[in-house]
Amino acid sequence: EAQVTQNPRYLITVTGKKLTVTCSQNMNHEYMSWYRQDPGLGLRQIYYSMNVEVTDKGDVPEGYKVSRKEKRNFPLILESPSPNQTSLYFCASSLSGGTPPTDTQYFGPGTRLTVL
Amino acid sequence: AQTVTQSQPEMSVQEAETVTLSCTYDTSESDYYLFWYKQPPSRQMILVIRQEAYKQQNATENRFSVNFQKAAKSFSLKISDSQLGDAAMYFCASMGLAGGGADGLTFGKGTHLIIQP
Numbered sequence: 001e002a003q004v005t006q007n008p009r010y011l012i013t014v015t016g017k018k019l020t021v022t023c024s025q026n027m028n029h030e031y032m033s034w035y036r037q038d039p040g041l042g043l044r045q046i047y048y049s050m051n052v053e054v055t056d057k058g059d060v061p062e063g064y065k066v067s068r069k070e071k072r073n074f075p076l077i078l079e080s081p082s083p084n085q086t087s088l089y090f091c092a093s094s095l096s097g098g099t100p101p102t103d104t105q106y107f108g109p110g111t112r113l114t115v116l
Numbered sequence: 117a118q119t120v121t122q123s124q125p126e127m128s129v130q131e132a133e134t135v136t137l138s139c140t141y142d143t144s145e146s147d148y149y150l151f152w153y154k155q156p157p158s159r160q161m162i163l164v165i166r167q168e169a170y171k172q173q174n175a176t177e178n179r180f181s182v183n184f185q186k187a188a189k190s191f192s193l194k195i196s197d198s199q200l201g202d203a204a205m206y207f208c209a210s211m212g213l214a215g216g217g218a219d220g221l222t223f224g225k226g227t228h229l230i231i232q233p
Binding site for chain 2: 033035040041042043044045048058088090092103104105106107109110112
């Protein structure tokens with residue numbers, strides 16, 4: 001089954017404790033991205049990757065890191081989480097960045113992160 | 117840069133009736149796409165419909181259709197014959213194609229749709 005998976009789905013942690021949220025897709029997609037969703041703000045892009053070893057900042061990159069060593073994986077790293085990073089995080093992927101119809105983004109199930 | 121505005125935080129409709137969700141956007145790009153995503157209580161983001169800005173014909177997907185007014189920068193979603201399963205948060209989103217679409221999706225704040233039986 002074609003899908004985007006994220007782990008963990010739920011995480012409660014404390015300020016300053018490094019964590020990684022994994023994202024994996026099995027569709028051989030080139031483009032992957034991370035969004036965060038906050039009440040009243042919709043979804044905002046954190047980082048994106050056009051292909052392996054190519055990553056760039058989105059609208060709200062502060063406090064986050066990413067890597068793209070393999071095509072299928074795009075982990076989101078919080079080196080020193082803070083309470084303002086409590087949010088719902090979505091990973092998404094598409095076959096390409098902007099060529100129809102291959103640029104439709106498929107979303108993972110979301111990761112609910114709470115930083116105390 | 118792009119902005120997307122959804123002016124209706126919440127809408128309510130009777131089952132089997134028709135409802136229209138509003139969305140306006142602003143972009144400096146000449147080439148872009150527009151989307152409606154549905155987020156049910158499960159939190160999954162589900163693509164409902166997409167519209168390429170260069171196409172004049174409004175997109176339709178079964179009971180879902182859009183009214184795309186390019187000059188007015190308006191992109192409303194019409195749901196016909198509303199069903200209980202349509203209850204969800206609906207997000208309007210845009211994607212500019214400058215830079216190959218790398219900037220991803222810009223979302224509105226969402227409209228919570230309630231279906232009354």
